[in-house]
Amino acid sequence: MALLTAVAHAPGSDVGLYRTVRLIRRFEERAVELVRSGDIVGGIHPYTGQEAIAAGVCAALRVDDVITSTHRGHGHVLAKGADPGRTLAELAGRATGLNRGRGGSMHAADFALGILGANAIVGANGAIAAGAAWAARQEGGDRVAVSFFGDGAVNQGVLLEALNLAALWRLPVLFVCENNGYATTLTVSDAVAGTITGRGAAFGIPSATVDGMDPRAVLDAAREAVDRARAGGGPSLVECLTYRFDAHHTWEHKARVRYRADDEVRSGRERDPVTIQGDRLSDEDRERVDAEVEYTVDAAVAFALGSPHPDPVGALDHLYATGMRARPGGGG
Amino acid sequence: MALLTAVAHAPGSDVGLYRTVRLIRRFEERAVELVRSGDIVGGIHPYTGQEAIAAGVCAALRVDDVITSTHRGHGHVLAKGADPGRTLAELAGRATGLNRGRGGSMHAADFALGILGANAIVGANGAIAAGAAWAARQEGGDRVAVSFFGDGAVNQGVLLEALNLAALWRLPVLFVCENNGYATTLTVSDAVAGTITGRGAAFGIPSATVDGMDPRAVLDAAREAVDRARAGGGPSLVECLTYRFDAHHTWEHKARVRYRADDEVRSGRERDPVTIQGDRLSDEDRERVDAEVEYTVDAAVAFALGSPHPDPVGALDHLYATGMRARPGGGG
Amino acid sequence: MPWLSYQKALNRALGDELARDPAVFVLGEDVRVAVSNVTAGLFKRFGPDRVLDTPLSEQAFTSFATGAALSGRRPVIEFQIPALLYLAFEQIVNQAHKFSLMTGGQARVPVTYLVPGSGSKTGWAGQHSDHPYALFAHAGVKTAVPATPEDAYGLLTSAIRDDDPVVVFAPAAALGKRVDVDHEGLGPVPLGVGRVHREGQDVTVVAIGHLVHDALAVAEELADEVSVEVFDPRTVYPFDWDGLAASVARTGRLVVVDDSNRMCGLAAEVVATAAERFDLVSPPVRVTRPDGAVVPFALALDHAVQPDRAQLAAAITKVLKQ
């Protein structure tokens, strides 16, 4: 099997981009199965359909750059290089998970890879990324920070405040808006007055809209923004137009919520980032990557499900970074 | 003395505008004296220099329109028609004050006149005004709401969120930004990336900058915005360029904070709204208004200082609108 | 008689109040589609002027409600997650709560903040699993945590009719509870009046929200050994001190089970007031979340930081032994 992983590809190459979108897709599909089987508790927000964005943006980053992610974060975490096995183990609440089972889907983090965490509060991560970007600049060097967020987040005050801070202080941040048309059930047109790029521009931030279904288009826009940030040119905003193929959250698979017409979903799924990028590969390359991804995801599932559950005795381990222990709540 | 007040002038007439700016100016000057004498405790944020804005905007309003004001709110409250005596009594913490002495300078309110209160939290009032505007529209009729705020407030997330809500729902709100160049000691250029009108425009809100030292210019802009709002055309933003003549807050009179060069203050005070508007009146009219204002302000001071202090027994009266009484804190 | 679920009771209370009073309106995220189910059918029935979908702007729409309330409306805001109240904390605690006093009684702010699915939702991890009712009680905002469908109906109704801001927490673990009740049997439940769910002589167990059901189960389990009275204050604030006093006067012993963090939580207040005012024959005991708890994701860990029946049973045994 070593053969399958032996050939390294730059993440920004066509093969590399395909590998990433394909990995995320298959990871998410398997994760949804694990939700159905009860191995993942609490459900997930599937990233299916939006893979080009994580893949394109992260391909423009170095290992020492940092990202902050969202409730729909698996794609970002994987694209930034997290181990699929440990990521899946985290989703399944295992002791071997990225966060030792303490975070789950919405908090998956790998600080060693600059993944400062998914975040369950919409819009919360932009200011965190701004602070990380400032700290990076203080250290010297040219590291950048990326904040991923959805179209719903552009109505959060804290994110708008963060845009101002970033612009004012010319911070090396890339604000990536994944506009999938909906914040849960609310359409962008019912939620966003003006335009998303117009908001960036209002703070003097170079802001562009790109095809978020095309990994290459995203990569190009991200590279431009990252280069500018590294060169001291300050923040950028990239709005990526995309479509969420699956439910807002897996609870939708059971609930009877209807807010997207069947036609819309059908046509929304027509442009598929996996297909778009896959078509750029030879059949041979594509099959090889598919097999490799399948192997990786199989191994990830096996690793996750074979991993131990954390011991409840340590439920409050790490509550304080200093190791301070809290008073227990039981009658004792 | 009845003679002096007998002649009514439309608030939007030249005499009316002058009367308002002059009243605010003299009210503030006397209030500062009362801070110095200890009759007003806690100090005030003087509105001196910015009078044209309150006067111009409120002249465009009807009694049944509502305003929400700021920490620097006396001008708005007076211009919307509050009794100077009861306003000053509020500043002096007297039982006869607008708020029965419970609110003081930063919370002065007169609901009967549509004055929903000064507010001590910067940026807090925009969303409140939006809600009031929505409620007004629900009732039928064409009432509008005004939110006054400073240049510092445009960096508050809640205000930016409110701009979005107002634009999205086409609410009859007028957002009035009083750009006096500073948020306490921080300059606009050190605080605001992009422009203030650019922020309004980003939400699709018609946004204009006017000379905030000229009551007429402010009135014209406000009228246009109010007319649009009444006609169902949604919110507007008016940025009024102005200069604060006095301290950010009266504590500055004693403290040694330096952040505005003497030259700047001198030139900033050269264009004075009271002079600008006064020059539009005949000498006779001007003297008559001055005397009337002097009489009014004298009477206000006499009323305020002659009023009783509230009884501490009722310290928590009105804590709950339902009349519910809270448990006391004393050892009892 | 039809079985009424807790969730449906909330839905019915909203529908009834919307129908009864044209000043009432509902706003929040995804309330039209009714993602939480609590607003199911309301958009269809009452239309866009009474049921508003908001952008993800918790601060602005919370103060929007304040502004509407100051102008005579009675907004009910649905929050999808308890932590969203943190985003709007200034707007609730420092604005809505304070308007009445600060204006010398000119203003009233009849807003209801409804949180369907508070506490742990099982597997939603650190940022979605808090139960912050003590925070609002401390600030002085009226706070209800109904345990049963009929109380969910009754307390939400009273909250909407109340002239002050009221937070209503509907614990995730109680949303599925059902009761055999007629619509006619439903009515407002006053804020500040507790309910004795089970009478007993040996010990008073104070429980609120979903923990009432745990307390009743434990009381039943231990019925052969000890006679447990289960007192549900129903509102954290105002708290029914007289009701509790009467119960403790009968039993002389006190255990409080509470899903808030231990430090400065509801249980702390109950035990403190009891220590000051009541005659207890043995020291009271609290069963709570730990100090400063953050709910970890993995299921067993999530459960480990919540008060459970075994702890409650042990606490009851403890107060009886002393």
Place this chain on the structure above:
Amino acid sequence: MPWLSYQKALNRALGDELARDPAVFVLGEDVRVAVSNVTAGLFKRFGPDRVLDTPLSEQAFTSFATGAALSGRRPVIEFQIPALLYLAFEQIVNQAHKFSLMTGGQARVPVTYLVPGSGSKTGWAGQHSDHPYALFAHAGVKTAVPATPEDAYGLLTSAIRDDDPVVVFAPAAALGKRVDVDHEGLGPVPLGVGRVHREGQDVTVVAIGHLVHDALAVAEELADEVSVEVFDPRTVYPFDWDGLAASVARTGRLVVVDDSNRMCGLAAEVVATAAERFDLVSPPVRVTRPDGAVVPFALALDHAVQPDRAQLAAAITKVLKQ
């Protein structure tokens, strides 16, 4: 020896830590001009990379600090008003506080939130006069309320060096306190270790922040009648339970004077823990702000909602009589 004011002690702690550790930086509103005086001279001494004036964006700059802290910095944020913490409540309680556990120990967030001028500033009315330390203690955020200049220095120093978020409230009523102390005599004061300001045998008075001085004054006043021990926990959370236990073991009686609202406040926790764990010879008494207090503007009303010496003296008398 020079007289050191509380305010100057905070200033000195900031200066010393900025000088000692290049990771430390200060941010907030008007900190360069040093409107609060607490940051006086720091901009000149340490320059724009270490002392940042922020726009009025409390939410963003609070999480900006979190992001910088996650990347190895040690931010100190100055908040001009206690209520500004409400604006950043989500960012402190739901983000900064939770990062360590949620990431399974990968993250630490060493941010200090400094509020110079907490509680009533006399005449600043409803929205500027809260003393919300119990809220942060409930949430589990470390919370210090120094009473004296040397503790202000020592606790702020420890807060900055601590690897967790810490809120430091510097009560307005304590800022002017002075003490005769050498710079050499200043040093870190550990979080979670109380201080007995005055020894006594009859009753333990727990007081924190500016109320320590009131407690000492009352103790002195009553010295002929009763021997009062004044225990200052110095940090609300973590609380020095062992220190309190030792004091109460000596005195057997407990009064708590606390500037937070009564309901679920610090005093509630102290009395509750005492009721559970300590042997008291008479019921404990709290002296606090009223439930849900909003500070009215007029001076006499402002004072009327704060705990005062007369109430404390009466409480002491009460616990002695019973």
